[in-house]
Amino acid sequence: MASSTSWAQDVITCDLCDKAAQQFCNSCQVNLCDTCVKKHRDEFKSLMHEVVPFLERKIQLVFPECREHSGQRCEVNCKKCNTPVCIKCIGLGPHKGHDVKELTEIHENKVRKIKSDTKEIQAKIIPKYQNEDQNIGITISKAKSKIDDLGKESKKLRKLWHQEVDNIFDKIDSMGQSLGEENLNVLQGYHNKIRDLISEMNKIVKQNEKISNSNNLLEINKYQSKLNEYQDFPKHVDLKFPFLASNIDKGKGLSIEIGGYRATLKQMSEPILYTDVSRLTTGIGKLMDKVRVIATIPTTCKLLYGVACVWEVEAWIFGDNETITRIDIHGAVKFTVTTKCQHGPRGISVTRGRELVYSDYDSRKVNIVRDWKTETLITPPEGRGPGSLYWTPGRLSCTRSGDILVHVYTGGGSQKKNKIICYQGKNIKQEISNDGEGKYIFKDGSHSLFMSENNNGDVCVSDVNADAVVVVDKTGRVRFRYDGKPARREKSFDPRDIVTDALSQIIVTDNNNNCLHILDQNGQFLSCVDDCGLGKPVGLSVDSEGRLWVGSFKTGGIKVIEYLQNK
Secondary structure, three states: OHHHHHHHHHOOEOOOOOOEOOEEEOOOOEEEOOOHHHHHHHHOOOOOOOEEEHHHOOOOOOOOEOOOOOOOEOOEEEOOOOEEEOHHHHHOOOOOOOOEEEHHHHHHHHHHHHHHHHHHHHHHHHHHHHHHHHHHHHHHHHHHHHHHHHHHHHHHHHHHHHHHHHHHHHHHHHHHHHHHHHHHHHHHHHHHHHHHHHHHHHHHHHHHHHHHOOOOHHHHHOOOOOHHHHHOOOOOOOOOOOOEEEEEEOOOEEEEEEOOEEEEEEOOOOOOOOOOHHHHOOOEEEEEEEEEEEEEEOOOOOOEEEEEEEOOOEEEEEEOOOEEEEEEOOOOEEEEEEOOOOOOEEEEEEOOOOOEEEEEOOOOEEEEEEOOEEEEEEOOOEOOOOOOOEOEEEEEEEOOOOOEEEEEEEOOHHHOEEEEEEEEOOEEEEEEOEOOOOOEOOOOOOOOEEEEEOOOOOEEEEEHHHOEEEEEOOOOOEEEEEOOHHHOOOOOOOEEEEEEOOOOOEEEEEOOOOEEEEEOOOOOEEEEEOOOOOOOEEEEEEOOOOOEEEEEOOOOOEEEEEEEEEO
């Protein structure tokens, strides 16, 4: 039975039907049964057919039929026309005189090429792909493992973060409870005192009624009035209930504070704690053809001197009094710091840890506000200038590296000497005052210097005494000066506050012309912002969205301006 099955599998069938093949056409290399021999001849009448018994078949090449001459098979290939042709075609036909090549030779060359390609695919290319397949498999396995590890780490951190948030609110609840109980205890003590006095006065009333009805002269004469003691209430309790403040900027961050405790969670595009927020701006393209005022913020400052942004919706401001106020983009007051500066702060800035720093003219110190407590951060060195033994701090600017640039001066009036000191913590890192050849970089005079560090490390200074912008590199060498002339304004250039943005552009306020000058980092004038109704612009800062907050010395208000296109 097995041999019968094997025999059935070895039977070769006719190529035109399913019957067993008894014949074979050597010319066409076709298997035929006896019945289909005639059918095959009739189908290709023009060709010669060498039909033989199947066992006498010859395996040979099958040449194609010539398109020009019926009954002829092509034996060569016309090189000029690149087509198979027969002998008649090259003798008397359309391909007469053309170079030809035998089809058998072409066939042999093709077979060799096929075998060579097959060998290379099998020996070299497939192993490479197999190796890459194996590597990809390993990489996928590792990637899955890393994704799993990431998920596990995320769950772990989620738990830790939740614990941290719980700890924050536990502390807030504890502080709220403690402060509340402290107030209740004070209030209860005051309540008890009032009740004790009421009881005491009721006793005195009874005693007085008894005395007034007495006929004993001596007893009446001993009477001492206590009316004055009870005319005024005891000093009222000054209650200070805990104030819980929270700011939620959906998708960006949140903060909460109570008493002197403050906790903040901030979402950023990269792990950096730096409050010169122009460096954090992403997706910013070129200057807009026409700027847009997106907010006009009223303030309580009659004269506004400075603005320092805290991220995208809040800023510290100061004016002609002792207070520094934190407001949001709607003008709502968030916090107020009352300084001891009798003549008001001379400058403010915000550190990369979002802490407020300000200079105090009277104490000659730079202070920092931490947990709502003021601490001395910097005391400028003693000086030798005329009329003064000390350098006094003026304007400030915090850098992206955590340093603080401080304008200091000594002397008085038009003879006042000016320089900039770069502090790293409490230590002096660099002094910018002369060009290395004994010449002072900044002009003597009574006006403050405004400054900002650019992305390349340049320190950009608004030298108000010289009516110029001076830019020095990291070594303190002057790179260029800008005098405002390229802007072709009506009045003389009067620079004040200065900032740099994410594109390394330099923006400076022009107090005389009520506009902003925008330069590239090499001092090339780009444009003026003069169509926003700016009145005596002095305060200037950049928020984390790349917008300008421009304060008006004249009105005390602030305009928030979009001047860069999004990519």
